[in-house]
Structure formats: C-alpha cells, structure tokens
Amino acid sequence: MRKKVGLILVAAAMCAFTACSQESAQSKTGEKGAQPEAAAPQAASKSLVVYYSQTGATKKLAEIFQKAKNADMFEIATVTPYPSTYDSTIAAVGAQRESKQWPALVNAKADLAKYDTVYLGYPIMFGSFAPPVYTFLDSNDLSGKVVVPFCTYGSGGRKASAAELKTLEPNANVTLAYGISNKRITAENGAEVAAKEVEGFFADLATGKTDEMLMGGFTDQRALTAEDSAVFAVATKDYAYLKLAPLSVATQVVAGTNYLFVCTTSGFNRPPTETLVKIFKPLPGRGEPELIVMEK
Numbered sequence: 001m002r003k004k005v006g007l008i009l010v011a012a013a014m015c016a017f018t019a020c021s022q023e024s025a026q027s028k029t030g031e032k033g034a035q036p037e038a039a040a041p042q043a044a045s046k047s048l049v050v051y052y053s054q055t056g057a058t059k060k061l062a063e064i065f066q067k068a069k070n071a072d073m074f075e076i077a078t079v080t081p082y083p084s085t086y087d088s089t090i091a092a093v094g095a096q097r098e099s100k101q102w103p104a105l106v107n108a109k110a111d112l113a114k115y116d117t118v119y120l121g122y123p124i125m126f127g128s129f130a131p132p133v134y135t136f137l138d139s140n141d142l143s144g145k146v147v148v149p150f151c152t153y154g155s156g157g158r159k160a161s162a163a164e165l166k167t168l169e170p171n172a173n174v175t176l177a178y179g180i181s182n183k184r185i186t187a188e189n190g191a192e193v194a195a196k197e198v199e200g201f202f203a204d205l206a207t208g209k210t211d212e213m214l215m216g217g218f219t220d221q222r223a224l225t226a227e228d229s230a231v232f233a234v235a236t237k238d239y240a241y242l243k244l245a246p247l248s249v250a251t252q253v254v255a256g257t258n259y260l261f262v263c264t265t266s267g268f269n270r271p272p273t274e275t276l277v278k279i280f281k282p283l284p285g286r287g288e289p290e291l292i293v294m295e296k
C-alpha cells in the first residue's frame, strides 16, 4: 500500500572555507611566506530553506536547495511523529485534514526577520501540503517574503499546493513551484537529476517564467498513435490504481521528448475527472519513459 502513494541542515564550515581560500591564494602567487590577503567577509545568508519531510525524500530535495543557494536550514518537526505504517499515516493525516487540527510542532516559530526569501519544501499529502506545514504557516508571518515552494509527491500536487499557498499567504510573493516525484528523487541518481532540474528551475524563476509559459512549445493535442500509447503504458505501469485513460496527446522535442497526455482518471471510485499527465521519454538508449507529474 505504501508503494501506492509512494508511486502516489556554521562555524567549522566557515573555518574550512577560509583555510581553503588561503591555500588557493598561496598556490596562485607561489609566495609561501607572504601574508595571504584577508578573505572577503562572507555575506550573511539571506535565504532560508524551511521543510518538512516524513520519510526523507523532501529532505533530500531541501538539501539540494540549501546547497544551491547557500541558505540556512529549518526543519519542521512534529511533537508526535506520524505512525510508522503507511495506512496509519493515511488515517492520521486524514483525521487532521478533516478536523483542521494541525499537529503541534517542536519548533513552530522560525526567526524569519533576516531572510528575504524562504524556500518552503513539503511532501504532498492528500493533494496539498503535509499537515505540519499548515502549523508552520499559522505560526509565522511570511508577509513581504519571496516564498518559493518545492515539493515531492507520488503523482502530483505541485500546482495545487502552490495555489493554496498563494491563498493562505496573500501578502507573500509566492513564486513558481518546483516538484519531483518520490520515485525519481529516491532513485540512485535522484540527487543528481534533481540538482540539474533545480538549476533549470532557478533559471526559470530568474526569467519570470510562469506555468503557462512552461507549457509553451508543445504541438497541438492530437489523437494517440500506437507509439504514444506504448510510451504511456510504460510510464504509467505503476499507477494502475488511478485508472488513467489517455484521450489525446501533445509533444515537445527537448533532449528526448516531453509528452502531455490529456486523460481521464477514475481511480478510488471517483467520477472521471480530466487530468494532464506529463511524461518524459529520454533519447534512445538512455532509459525508459517516466511519469513526471499528473496535474489538473
């Protein structure tokens, strides 16, 4: 069942940095006895990575954001951890969502005053943030901050959670969100794959790209060919429980091919709803087609 939704961290460092700078200054000038130039003072970190992670995937992603931005880190921790089994976690999260009784945190309040930008990371649970993030939002004032959401998910929830964040934090500047599936980030090369994507995500942020703009460059939607159907079947084989039926497809040639399938999903005995399924097929010999995200 876990598989279903699974499919659904500075003084020492400063010393090390300074020693390294001095060593390279010496080796450049070759003047071993010369007094090395004083290292330029390090600018205070202006960004903070705040994240919650139950099983480690989002933590892995948070560490990539932290490294890329040399940010400070703040891990949201609940007083009472979720149960160890997936089914009981589902039940606990379901009850919290229903009652809107968000879990108490060990560290509800963060000192946000010195930060301009907050990178906020969370796992998707029940289509949006994991409950501890609601407690964090209720306990802190993000007004005037740039808030960059990032998440991990089984199949999707990136856009919906960012939209909810905008609603809950109308006085923050909530940007485009980054998301990656649990399956991709927990793969052996997951850290490498995510770091590369996060780099591209920062470039998109810098140029002010929106989700709509990122959807550009696809062909018009058309009927599926046998080849499209085969790509769809391979990429969605672990998501049978979602009862996906592809209706049409658009493609975009990148280093490989991006597919955007318009589908209906009728899993969990729900009436069919339209969903976009994004799949990436690498260049020949570089791996199997993989599901990137499912979004409305």
Ligand SMILES: Cc1cc2nc3c(=O)[nH]c(=O)nc-3n(C[C@H](O)[C@H](O)[C@H](O)COP(=O)(O)O)c2cc1C
Residues within 6 Å of the ligand: 005, 006, 008, 052, 053, 054, 055, 056, 057, 058, 059, 086, 089, 090, 093, 122, 123, 124, 125, 126, 127, 128, 152, 153, 154, 155, 156, 157, 181, 182
């Ligand atoms: C209670 C619960 C609910 C979840 N709900 C969803 C969901 O609605 N959609 C989804 O795509 N993934 C869902 N997932 C999968 C998680 O988002 C995914 O496994 C995530 O990578 C876990 O991150 P973590 O390892 O940082 O805790 C859910 C997982 C749990 C435990």
